[in-house]
Amino acid sequence: MKEERPKILRAYGDRAGDGMIQLSFTLEIVPSAKAKEAARRFAEAHGLDEVLVTCMEQCGPEHSYFVVYGQSRHSVDMARVEVTEADIPDLSKEEIEHRAAEKLGRKIVVVGACTGSDAHTVGIDAILNMKGYAGEKGLEAYKAFTVHNLGAQVENDALLARARAVGADALLVSQVITQRGCHKHNARALVERLIERGERDRFLLLLGGPRIDHKLALSLGFDAGFGPGSLPRHVAVFIVQRMIDQRGLRCSA
Amino acid sequence: MGLIALDQTLVARCRSMAADIAGEVHRFIDAHTTVGVERTVARALGIEGVDPHGTPLVNTLIDRLQRAGMLQRGVAFCLAREMLSRRVDLQLAAEYLAYGEPAANDQAEVSRAAIQAVLVEPTRQALARIDRAREEREQLKRSLAAAETPWKYVIVATGNIHDDAVQARAAAESGADVVAVIRATAQSLLDYVPHGPTTEGVGGTYATQENFRIVRTALDEASRKLGRYVMSTNYSSGLCMSEIAWMGAVERLDMLLNDSMYGILFRDINMRRTFVDQYFSRRIIGRAGIIINTGEDNYLTTADAVEAAHTVLASQFINEAFAHRAGLPDGLIGLGHAYEIDPWLEDSFVMELAQAQLVRQVFPDHPIKWMPPTKHKTGDVFQSHVHDALFSLVGTMTGQSIQLLGMFSEAVHNPLMMDRYLSLKATRYVFNAAKHLGSELVFKPDGRIAARAALVLKQASDLLSTVRSETLWVSIARGAFADVKREPTSGKGLSGVIQKAPDYLNPLLEQLEAA
Numbered sequence: 001m002k003e004e005r006p007k008i009l010r011a012y013g014d015r016a017g018d019g020m021i022q023l024s025f026t027l028e029i030v031p032s033a034k035a036k037e038a039a040r041r042f043a044e045a046h047g048l049d050e051v052l053v054t055c056m057e058q059c060g061p062e063h064s065y066f067v068v069y070g071q072s073r074h075s076v077d078m079a080r081v082e083v084t085e086a087d088i089p090d091l092s093k094e095e096i097e098h099r100a101a102e103k104l105g106r107k108i109v110v111v112g113a114c115t116g117s118d119a120h121t122v123g124i125d126a127i128l129n130m131k132g133y134a135g136e137k138g139l140e141a142y143k144a145f146t147v148h149n150l151g152a153q154v155e156n157d158a159l160l161a162r163a164r165a166v167g168a169d170a171l172l173v174s175q176v177i178t179q180r181g182c183h184k185h186n187a188r189a190l191v192e193r194l195i196e197r198g199e200r201d202r203f204l205l206l207l208g209g210p211r212i213d214h215k216l217a218l219s220l221g222f223d224a225g226f227g228p229g230s231l232p233r234h235v236a237v238f239i240v241q242r243m244i245d246q247r248g249l250r251c252s253a
Numbered sequence: 254m255g256l257i258a259l260d261q262t263l264v265a266r267c268r269s270m271a272a273d274i275a276g277e278v279h280r281f282i283d284a285h286t287t288v289g290v291e292r293t294v295a296r297a298l299g300i301e302g303v304d305p306h307g308t309p310l311v312n313t314l315i316d317r318l319q320r321a322g323m324l325q326r327g328v329a330f331c332l333a334r335e336m337l338s339r340r341v342d343l344q345l346a347a348e349y350l351a352y353g354e355p356a357a358n359d360q361a362e363v364s365r366a367a368i369q370a371v372l373v374e375p376t377r378q379a380l381a382r383i384d385r386a387r388e389e390r391e392q393l394k395r396s397l398a399a400a401e402t403p404w405k406y407v408i409v410a411t412g413n414i415h416d417d418a419v420q421a422r423a424a425a426e427s428g429a430d431v432v433a434v435i436r437a438t439a440q441s442l443l444d445y446v447p448h449g450p451t452t453e454g455v456g457g458t459y460a461t462q463e464n465f466r467i468v469r470t471a472l473d474e475a476s477r478k479l480g481r482y483v484m485s486t487n488y489s490s491g492l493c494m495s496e497i498a499w500m501g502a503v504e505r506l507d508m509l510l511n512d513s514m515y516g517i518l519f520r521d522i523n524m525r526r527t528f529v530d531q532y533f534s535r536r537i538i539g540r541a542g543i544i545i546n547t548g549e550d551n552y553l554t555t556a557d558a559v560e561a562a563h564t565v566l567a568s569q570f571i572n573e574a575f576a577h578r579a580g581l582p583d584g585l586i587g588l589g590h591a592y593e594i595d596p597w598l599e600d601s602f603v604m605e606l607a608q609a610q611l612v613r614q615v616f617p618d619h620p621i622k623w624m625p626p627t628k629h630k631t632g633d634v635f636q637s638h639v640h641d642a643l644f645s646l647v648g649t650m651t652g653q654s655i656q657l658l659g660m661f662s663e664a665v666h667n668p669l670m671m672d673r674y675l676s677l678k679a680t681r682y683v684f685n686a687a688k689h690l691g692s693e694l695v696f697k698p699d700g701r702i703a704a705r706a707a708l709v710l711k712q713a714s715d716l717l718s719t720v721r722s723e724t725l726w727v728s729i730a731r732g733a734f735a736d737v738k739r740e741p742t743s744g745k746g747l748s749g750v751i752q753k754a755p756d757y758l759n760p761l762l763e764q765l766e767a768a
Binding site: 024025026060063122129149151 | 426439664671735
């Protein structure tokens with residue numbers, strides 16, 4: 001086993017410890033000897049020694065782009081580097097697909113909706129629709145999922161009826177409007193309805209929205225909460241992982 | 254470039270099957286209108302204004318008419334009748350209908366002849382506005398040098414229209430032939446067009462009539478300065494497809510993204526709504542001489558580019574058939590496709606070359622839109638730059654018409670000014686260095702490229718045959734395109750589809766169809 005040793009990292013160019021890096025950037029100045037000197041000083045200010053400005057070209061009406069090389073003075077002491085493990089493993093779409101195909105062997109049925117009076121489908125659409133969000137495809141694009149996006153203003157009872165009809169594994173509830181706490185009210189009412197009917201364990205319950213976080217969702221009786229910046233694959237990996245875990249439980253039981 | 258020996262009988266058969274497919278859908282299209290179509294008619298007839306909440310008058314007007322069950326006769330009919338019975342002009346008639354006391358049910362019927370007569374002049378003026386904008390564009394183009402194909406097409410997306418104008422000028426000065434302003438996230442799902450200039454948008458800038466004018470003005474200035482005409486592009490898609498087509502037509506846009514199925518597949522817009530809207534939008538676009546860009550390239554971002562290549566070709570035939578039905582000549586039909594095969598597959602470049610050449614040959618007079626790799630891009634910007642260079646090489650070798658430039662920061666962030674500059678520089682290098690390469694080469698009749706092209710054509714023909722027998726509605730419902738399934742009664746905007754009454758009136762459409 002490899003031993004963890006104290007280590008100071010510097011950029012590696014041609015030889016250990018030379019600190020060599022390249023940078024490219026744009027400055028609002030047209031090319032000139034003065035502009036080149038400005039770029040050199042800009043690089044120095046970023047901690048580079050022996051700066052070489054290798055390229056200066058005009059790239060806009062008043063702008064130039066530069067490429068520079070230099071020796072970075074900076075280093076990182078690995079003994080002081082710590083990372084906190086995220087709750088949700090950061091897997092790519094392909095990795096999630098692979099894991100689901102290997103461990104589950106069937107499609108996961110997901111039903112999503114904006115419940116109550118909420119007419120803002122931007123969140124649920126970003127997570128579920130093919131087009132997705134921020135360059136990432138939504139759950140519809142995954143082979144692992146069958147998705148039913150019920151859209152806006154869906155009453156809790158209608159959501160549950162549909163979920164039962166299509167044999168849903170997971171319910172995604174989006175709450176964008178938060179006036180007078182209506183998002184919490186709707187969400188809590190859904191959980192209460194499920195408990196009344198003895199169906200709470202039948203579905204995974206996920207809650208999303210700009211004012212939602214994991215802690216709030218748990219406190220409302222959901223299994224997970226997804227706030228701003230959540231991506232489709234974060235939701236996907238959570239569902240897949242939970243499905244696998246539950247299957248494991250059932251198998252061992 | 255030398256040609257691949259294609260089975261021309263099969264190509265002709267594909268075209269004829271696509272015409273049948275579009276024809277079947279047109280039975281529905283011709284019998285229906287939508288709230289979007291009617292708002293477009295109202296705008297074209299000169300109805301203007303927004304209320305203090307920013308709701309356009311045309312929205313209030315159309316929604317009220319729909320609730321009153323009057324829309325099946327068309328907004329033109331309602332406006333003309335109101336004009337005649339109240340003896341007011343069109344704008345006031347619209348305001349009465351939108352904001353005034355509801356008209357009594359027993360309102361005296363005005364003769365159809367009188368209604369038609371009162372609409373003649375406003376309809377003539379609407380068409381004249383389109384024609385005047387087209388003529389202005391043609392004049393400016395005649396006075397300036399034309400860009401050589403493939404046209405270099407870049408995107409700006411700051412969210413603020415004034416910054417967009419600055420970026421658009423910078424892009425033009427760096428060599429761009431076409432500048433597109435990307436739309437704000439989810440505008441396609443808004444059932445109204447925002448009013449005036451906008452300075453806040455996420456993921457892009459709202460498409461508004463004023464924003465179109467601002468960017469076109471900036472590009473006119475850049476064009477005159479550079480002595481070269483620079484084109485402007487936006488999006489006629491989503492729930493306001495035809496309204497935006499109208500705005501693009503009168504504000505002199507050069508291209509509009511416009512697809513007969515994109516909204517259905519990728520935005521979950523209802524298919525009935527989309528089919529009716531795309532028809533009217535294309536009627537306007539054709540009159541305006543705007544080039545449409547279709548969205549088949551998107552299929553390959555969800556489906557596999559090797560396995561689903563034939564769905565792109567089949568969809569191109571269908572998009573072409575719908576466009577022909579709307580009176581668009583081949584020269585305005587910019588069919589889309591993309592360089593999206595996994596770059597690490599053996600011969601991925603060879604397969605891309607085969608597909609690009611196939612599309613070029615099947616649609617010889619069409620301004621084909623060739624999209625760069627995105628799906629397999631990572632944060633490795635250096636590898637990304639190489640990937641884009643090979644894409645550009647295929648573009649110039651096979652004579653694609655509209656080349657969207659790949660950006661090395663794809664998958665990282667919106668392009669920085671420098672990224673766009675480097676992309677234009679690299680593309681200029683490839684286009685120039687390989688300018689006559691295509692015309693120096695011929696394809697081996699029994700080679701890999703010919704075989705790949707023949708296979709894709711055959712599969713496309715098989716798919717079209719299935720679609721023709723089951724109808725396009727059923728094909729979309731079972732996920733034939735882009736692996737996406739949509740039902741005829743699902744999706745957004747269905748409630749805005751209205752069956753036309755026997756006395757439905759749309760003088761604008763009549764004139765556009767007659768021309």
